[in-house]
Amino acid sequence: MSRGDKSSYTDKQKRQAEHIEESERESGRSKEDAERIAWATVNKQDGGGKKSGSGRDDKDD
Template identity: 60%
Template structure:
């Protein structure tokens, strides 16, 4: 999977990103920066894209 591929994200994560991006657009942030910040926010809150299998989480 190439870097920047968004196909592994759930529909909920994509919806959250669009919502966050609209908020940045209202603050007059450039389109590219708004998109980057929105994906960074979703990644921070959810830990990234879909997780598969029972061994997908690291154990502490």
């Protein structure tokens, strides 16, 4: 993969990106464009690579 560190993504996210990239390539997109679209789609769906449990809890207790 040409840009960024993908190690924080789950195996499922990596598989999804591969499938999206293959589909984009079949549609005639360049390797670079297909990869960019694939990872942008995964990021949009899942909010990026890191899935930590930390952060703010918005519940009112």
